[in-house]
Structure formats: C-alpha cells, structure tokens
Amino acid sequence: MDFLRPASWEEALAAKAEHPTAVPIAGGTDVMVEINFDHRRPEYLMDLNRIGELSEWEVGEESVRLGASVPYTKIMEHLRAELPGLALASHTVASPQIRNRGGVGGNLGTASPAGDAHPALLAAGAEVEVESVRGSRRIPIDAFYTGVKRNALAADELIRAVHVKKADGPQQFSKVGTRNAMVIAVCAFGLALHPETRTVRTGIGSAAPTPVRAKAAEEFLNAALEEGGFWDNGKIITPSVAKQFADLCSAACNPIDDVRGTASYRRHAVGVMARRTLTWTWESYRGAGRTAYRKGGAA
C-alpha cells in the first residue's frame, strides 16, 4: 500500500489520473473501517485532508457550494438556514466524533443506500461537482446513484463539491434506527417543499438498492396541492391526501430483509415518516405566513 499526500487539488487530480485505483480518504469514517477489518487493501490511499478548499463552503445567490470534506458538524452549525434538510440529516450521522470528520463527499463516494445525506440531497435538489485531469462536470443528484454502492464517477474523477439549492421552503429529515443515537439507518426519508416552483421533492434512504426519490408521490402531491390551491390558501392538508402521499412513498421503496430490519417494516416506516415530515413541513409553511421559511430544526 502507498500513501499519497497531494498538497493541492491539482496534485490530487494528477495522482488520481496516474493511479485510478487510489482510494481517496478524507474523514476516513468508511475507508478506515474497511482497512481495520481487513475488508479492503487498496494499492494507494490518497489523503485529501491537506486540500483546504475541500473543507470550505460558499453561500451563493441560488445555491450553496459545499466542499466535499466539510464536516457534518459544520453543516449543522452553519448551514441550518440554507440547507435545513441536510443540516437535520447531518445531525443524525453516527456520533459527534464521526460528524467532526465525515463529510458529504464520503457519503457520495461510498454511495451506500444507508448514507444519511442522500435523502436530503435528493429532496433539496443538488449537483455533484466532480473533476478529473480531463475536466470538470456537474452530475445531477438524480443521476448520481447507479447501483448498490455504485455511483456515476469515472475511475479518474474525484468529488470536489456539492451544489445544493438554498431552501426556498421548509425541509425535514427523519431516519429510523433501532437506537436513539449512533445508528445506521434502517430507512430514512427527506422532504423539501419548494414554494417558488410549487413542487415538493423527496428522498428515500436504505429502502432500495440506491437512494431514490418517490416520484409518483411527488407528482401526486404536486397535483393535489395545486388543485386545492394549498400553496396560496395555506389550508391544512387533508388526512386522505397525506395518506395517499405516504402510501405512494412506501410504494416507491424496493427494500430487502436484512439484519437491520425487514422489507415490510421499511416500507411501513417510510410511509409513516413521509406523512409526519409532510405534516411538519406544511405546518411550518403555513405557520411562517408562507413568507419566511428559514426555520430549520425539529420544531
């Protein structure tokens, strides 16, 4: 095993081009577990900690450019207003120690369906900025996950940043685990209201081979909200609409039975989380007078 220590982004790209099998390591929270437990012996480990820009973020007009290695702790502390769904998801990641090291780039690189950031990124709408010596490109989040623990990265590409749309409405994130802290998702659900476009977006984690959106549920809800004039009149969403939305979210799952939970439970739980997060976000939308949606958090 060789240890590569690029001092700059350009050096990292060059190293990755030269050694496409090199495994990038930033927070180490996935890679080191695999090394410690002898599940993985990469030829090259490439440390990204020395590339300062990866741990920085910029808040722009439309979106936030989030460096791949910005630790979850920083997202929780500094980006609650702009990225409320991702901030909530960050707060559910493992433990304080892990949140101090891990970042969204790791979640995306590993592309495990259980990664906590995915549902929030899917719901908010995001693009993954990847680069190689051949050039830079942005991959829409919907096209990023290509299979179980597989993503759209080419062998010579590295994840540089994620561009996430700034929240224009309430967002929520829920995750089921069988412990009250430090737990991997049995399943997870992210929901974002987008009043500007009068749409909702969803994200489901750990209930299909990849993180997925519940598109049929979104379409149903978009239509129901439009039809009832809900965006304007701010009425309470009827239980039947919420239930239909929840059922369609459950139906969007394609889960398996495993040691963490049954497929049947996952479908059920995604439905419950869909209904609850819809209630929370909609209440927040109504309560905020439909003008100020900058209130993240579990209230």
Added chain:
Amino acid sequence: MSPNGAPTKITQGSQTKGGIGESTLRPDGTLKVTGEFAYSSDMWHEDMLWGQILRSTVAHAEIVSIDTSEALAMPGVYAVLTYDDLPTDVKNYGLEIQDTPVLAHGKVRHHGEPVAIVAADHPETARRAAAKIKVDYRDLPVITDEASATAPDAILVHENRDDHHAGHVPHPNIVHRQPIVRGDVAEARKRADVIVEGEYTFGMQDQAFLGPESGLAVPEEDGGVHLYIATQWLHSDLRQIAPVLGLPEEKVRMTLAGVGGAFGGREDLSMQIHACLLALRTGKPVKIVYNRFESFFGHVHRHPAKLYYEHGATRDGKLTHMKCRIVLDGGAYASASPAVVGNASSLSVGPYVIDDVDIEAIALYTNNPPCGAMRGFGAVQACFAYEAQMDKLAKELGMDPVEFRQLNAMEQGTLMPTGQPVDSPAPVAELLRRVKAMPMPPERQWESSEGADVRQLPGGLSNTTHGEGVVRGVGYAVGIKNVGFSEGFDDYSTAKVRMEVVGGEPVVTVHTAMAEVGQGGVTVHAQIARTELGVTQVTINPADTQVGSAGSTSASRQTYVTGGAVKNACELVREKVLEIGRRKFGSYHPAWATAELLLEGGKVVTDGGEVLGDLADVLEDEVVEVEEEWRHRPTEPFDLRTGQGNGHVQYSFAAHRAVVEVDTELGLVKVIELACAQDVGKALNPLSVLGQIQGGTTQGLGVAVMEEIVVDPKTAKVKNPSFTDYLIPTILDTPTIPVDVLELADEHAPYGLRGIGEAPTLSSTPAVLAAIRDATGLELNRTPVRPEHLTGTQLSAG
C-alpha cells in the same frame, strides 16, 4: 525483563480512609483516568510478535485439508501452527467438559472456530499470512435448534461422548438435562380457576465488554511461559492451559493484566493457549489482540432460549402450580451449559411460592455459536418468561400486577422447588412496594418552549417523532438469582494478608488471585483490611498465580467469597498481632488478657475504647503474614431425576419499575426511567453498589430493545458481528435509574452482605417488556423486541 504494562502493586495511602460501609474511591481510579492503567491489550514487549487466528468461515464442515506452506514462506512470519503441531495428547479444553479443540481437528462445529494460528512481526503481516492458509472444507448439515438436534437422523455435534452428563441425557445432542419435580401438579391444577400458558423466546445476547480479548505470552528461561492476561479466573485458565502446553502448572506463570469488563465472557479461554503455543514455538513474546469482529467469535454468549410455561391461580389470586420447559441453545461446545441448566431449572419458579411444580431445563449442542456464562446465568431467561406469565395471570384475574406478585411473593422460610429452604431475608413484597412507591417521572418531558426536544423522544436524534404516536407504558418485574457457585462445587477463595510497619506506620498488604474486572473488588479488599486491622495504608498486590485460587469473578460471588477470605485472613493476622502484643505487653495491662481487643486507628484498643498500644510498637520489625482458603457453606448437587437438593448458597433479589414511551406507529421505544429496589444485605461500598445496580439494569435494558446476535438459521453463520449491527445502549438510550437500596443482613455471609451484581440484570428486561406491552397492548413473547414486532411487519411478504 518485565514487559511494559506489567501490573504493579497499588497502594492506597493516607489520603484514603474508610472501612466497610463507606463509599471509598477506587485504588486504581487515578491510573484509569490518566490512561496509565495497563489493560491486557496495552501490554508491550521489546521484540514481541503478533499472533493471528484463522477462523472457520463455515459453521459445520469436515476439514479436508489445510495448506500452510504459502503462509510460512512469507517474510516476517515466524510460525504457523495447526492441530498437528499441538505438543501433547491433550488437545481439548473446557470449563466442565473438555470438548473444545484448541485448534480444529478434522471438523469445525461453528462459524468462527479457530483452525490455525500465526505469529509475525507486524499484525498486518500476520493477517496476510493467515489469509494465505488454504483450508478445504466439505460442508455438513447444520444443527440449529431443538428439532434439528433431536431428529431421528440428526448428525451428532459430538460423537462418542464420554462426559459425566452423557449417561443421563435423552439424546447425545443434549448437553445436560435437569428436571425438578415437587408436589403434585395434576392435583394442584384442578384447584386453578385460571390457567395461562405462554411460549417465550429469548435472543442471543453478547457480553460486549469493551476491552477486547488480548494478552501477552512471554517465554521464560526455564522453558515455561509467563502469560499476562485479562480473564475472570486465573487458576481455572491455568488448569486448562498447562496440560495442552505439556508444562507443569508451576511453569505457566499467570498475571492478571488490566481487564476491560467481563460479564461472563471471560470465564472460558479465548486466546490464552494460542499465545502461549506461539511464544513457546518461536521463543519470542507473542501478543494477541482480537478486534471487535473477532471478539464476537472469540467468546461465548448468553444462551438463547425457548421457554414454555403454564401457571395456574385461584380466583383470589393464589398461584396453584407451574409447569415449564426451558430449552437453552448451548451451541457447539459445552462451556458452562450444564451449570446454566441447573440455574435455569432451579430458579424457573421465580421469587414466588408455588408448591406444585414440574420443571425441565435442557441445553442443546448445535452448530450455533457456543454459549455459556453471562451475567444472570440462566436466571435471566427464566425471569423474562415467568414475569410475563405473572402479568398475564394478573390481567386474567383482573388484579393489579404488583399486588398479585406480592400476594404470592416468597419470604424467608419459603421452600425452593428444589426443597431447599430460603434461610435469609427474602423481601420480595417489600422491594415491589418500594419500587412502586418511587415518584413517577413527569409526563411529556420532551415538550419545551422551543418545541419538541427530539433527544427525549423515541428515535432520539433521528427526528422521527415530535410526539406523534407516542404512548407511555409502565411495567414491573422482580427476580431471584443465586449467589456463588452451586450444586456441590467446592467454591473457595484464598487470601494472603500481611502486616508490617513501614516508616513507623502499620501497612497491610492484600494479595489474592481475584480478577478485578471493573467491579471494584480491589476497593472492597482495602476497605476490609482497614476495618479489620485498623490501618490506613493498604497495598493491593497484582493478582497472579503466586497465591492460591480466588475462584471466578462471576456468580455475584467475589465480595462474598474472596471478600470473606480477606476478612478471614485479616482476622487471623489480627489474632497473631494480638498474640505478639500479649507476649510483649501483657504483663503491663490486665486488659491484654481479659478484654475484647480491636485494632483501630493504628492502635490496639479494648472494646471499651481504651488504647493499649501502637501497632508500630507491638510489631516493631516483625512481619505477620497469613495465606488461607475460605469457603462458604457447602452445597449439594441436584438429584438428576427430582431436582431436589440444597444446591444454592444464597439468593439475591431486585425489583424494577420501567416507564417507557413507545412510538406506536414506528415501533420505536424510549425508556424514560428504570427504577430499581434491591436488597444488598450490607452495602460494603454504597457508591460501587449503585454502579453495579445501574450497570446491570442497563444490560437488561439492552436485551429488551436492541441487543441480539443474529444467526442465520440456514447456515448457522453470525450475521452481525460488529458494533455497527450489534447495538448496545448509548447514553441517549439509557434513562435515569433511581435506586432504593435495602440492607437486610444475611447472617450466614460476611458482614451480612449479599452478592449484588446479577440480580438487577434479571428484572430489568421483563419490566421494560411489561411497560411496552402496557403501552401497545401487544403480547410480545420475545426479547429483544424490535420495531417490526411492534408494527406487525415481521414478515417480508407484507
């Protein structure tokens, strides 16, 4: 040369006072908070090698061939050993039945069984070498439950059994069977107005101590070996290790290295023999440290169990009879299974008066992971089931569950199902009264001015509810646990106590082989020495095999038995000191001959408080030292057909009240409070007593809602050997645990004390389950209870 981290004696000097009954602080506390306390995995030796174990990847298979040549050829590899390299004819070990191969021979019987061992100059080299060993397996069918174990054509897990249980078991795949029959169940059953039945399942729990199995074996010049090891019982290890090495016991020196928790999981050997074999083969010190994955295969677990119960009661709430059948899965090797069977059967009635009982407990041999000792030892599984039955009966009778239990509670003088009278206080009804009387935690604690605090809700930080679906429930349970080794075992401890004057101050040194695993035995030994010998300064010597056996740190026995041995040795030292005093000063004061004399504050005093002299003057440069064995009252084996016999030494009782909040839609549970009342006889160190009760309670909580080793029934392979998927409670899962300590002395025990470590682990689990049933109205006949059990989504078809 001593390795780094070799334990040294610990002296509690003049800053620490306090005899028994006081909350003195741990003598090893400062070392533990500064990181200087050396655990077995911290041991380090110049030039040491690292040992690695190759384990079976399948549960049941013939070994067709093993090829170690590639591994041996690797640079940095010093030795690769298999069964064929074992030096003597003794190739198996075991606590009671020597059925466990040091290295697999011809066959593996469970997933993760050791097949070969490697020593190399770096752990990664050792791992790579182990991976290069080629083992060719031919799969055999797996035995995974009672049906497959006792089927007519069942393959035998162990052929040609000749152990002392082989003759009386109904099938060779049953390790041991213990029936208990008392009274006339058929007749008593006729008096029952209500009868309730239940079938219960208890999942496989892991001790999950944090300090991994580890140790350092150092070859010695005389051809022997010195093993620094984390264990629960040095002398039991020694008895099993020496014959395999072909060494006399005196050439296997054992020293207790720091132990990072045990809870029963270190009662059996793990890497001890492997490290010694590699050290003797290579002539170099060898360190072995399991990682967490390996630790799940490296020690036995708590027996999973199926329990079938029938109880009857009269309309006015008196229990008429009980029938039960307890099937424990012992896995591939016997470990402590026979004793667990004895406990499960003899404690299956619980702390209740039932004169007519018909009981059977068995442990199976299967290809599942071996199971053995864990805190609560057979009594835990039974308590889960009989307490569920008590709630069912109370409900059936329309009675309050606590009052129903109190109405049937045993007391001093009650006969156990074995016919043995309970001859010390058994305040079962009182403990229930106390735990019920404790104030209830406030409702809806999650509500705050800023909205819901998810940390106080089911799901916690995962943000699954802001109060929706949350229902509170309350449940009670009480249990009975035996203290000490039972069934006629010669359960003694040895203590060596020395008194001398150093720098003008009397100093006592206590030397035992007791395994300090965190329980605070060393604290108590120093307290006993201060109380009995009137000194301040006490030195605790490292535990090793240079002194006689102290028995196991298990069965809640160490304070009782090794504490008793220390007290006894102190009393003998005191007599010798007084003898010296009488010889020197008897003629100066008549009280030396006539009064009851005590040692207090470094002086000899009369029971009237008159000072006769300084210990420093009495002893001068004389050294008084006593090494003596001490025993509790003898016990008897249970009759193999009727189960009758005075099998137990002492009993311990605890009661719990659990308050839970359940998200009934998602099936997530938050335990809000787990109140406990326990009789401890005499609290030698109240702070430590609370720590034991709260710790034991939390392990019971764990197996109620999250802890389970999941074994694939098709392959007998473990599916979750990691802390990612074997979950133990975090601080956010653990509630406040208020404790009400009752002290009713047991006149048979030193200071009236009662062993305390295990009882709280029993009743905690059924109390939580009862509370969840209260919240959800579900029957819940298995533990741990998982979200799918609370939401009707167990089956994947849905």
Added chain:
Amino acid sequence: MRVNFTVNGRPQEADDVWEGESLLYVLRERLGLPGSKNACEQGECGSCTVRLDGVPVCSCLVAAGQVEGREVVTVEGLADYARQRAEGGCTTGACGTSLQNAQQWEAKGTDSQTGEGTELSPIQQAFIDAGAVQCGFCTPGLLVAADEMLERNPNPTDADIREALSGNLCRCTGYEKIMDAVRLAAARQSEEV
C-alpha cells in the same frame, strides 16, 4: 513511511509506519501511549477519542499518514491541556506548547502506584469522585469528549451531556455515574469562575 506530528505538545516521529495503520495504532504501539483504547476500531464506541487540532475524533478512523504536521491531544495529556486552558493559554483547542515546555514534558511519576498526588484535570477528578469508573476501558475516550464539551458548553443540560457523549459507549456503569461526574465537573468549574 515516516510520520511527524505533535502529541500532547511534544513533537513525535514514527518510523516504518505501514500505510494502513491508524493514528490509534501509532499512538498505542509505536509511541508508548496506550491510553487511547482499541474497543471497536470502527468508530462505534468512542474509546479511542483524541483531539485532532482541537476537534474530538475517533483515532481509529484517522489514517496515520493524515496526521502529518498536526496536533493530537490524548488522555495522557489531558491534565496538562486543561491546566493550560485554565491559565488562559488555550481556548481554541489548537494551542501549541512552547519548546521549553515540550522538552520538559514527561509522563508523571508519582510516589505511590495509585497515582495519589497526580495533577488531574477537573473532569478526571470528577470521574473518580463520582464513581464513574468501573472497568475504565471507556474512560479515556469519555474524558476527552466530556472535557471538550465542557470547554464549549460550561453549563450543559442533561440532554446536552447525553448528546455530547452519545458517541462513547460504556458497558459497566449504565451511564448514571458518568452523568454525575460531568455535572460535578461543570458545577466545580462554575464555582471557580
């Protein structure tokens, strides 16, 4: 490979490090600092918690090569670290040690083997006094995490304490005495101010 970094204010150099080694392994097996514990090596127990440039992390998940040039504080250096903070030297968590102090640093020898008389940080003393130590294997990680929490949040609520320590498993105590210890350290800390 060779790794140079600072541990408890003292420059350290580790040689012949295998590229897959963790910071935890280097501390324990190469630098003679086994205070950080190896309970799970998968970031699920917190017993190996150290501060890396002031931030609490699981040292088992930091590749040794990643700490080149960085500052690490372990339980062995916690008392010094807390003392310097109390003296006003360090609030960011990334304070350096003067060359003179670094050269003087050594593991504290004490008169008796119990370490009586050892200078302890307030959180270490509170763990002893409250009975928060049993087997002690989780203790070093908990101390580092709790000390950092009290640095950020001197008056934590119970829920704050539980959240901050939710990455540190303890199997012996049931956490009640650990809660007591952190409350005690917080109370003592506020008395001093």
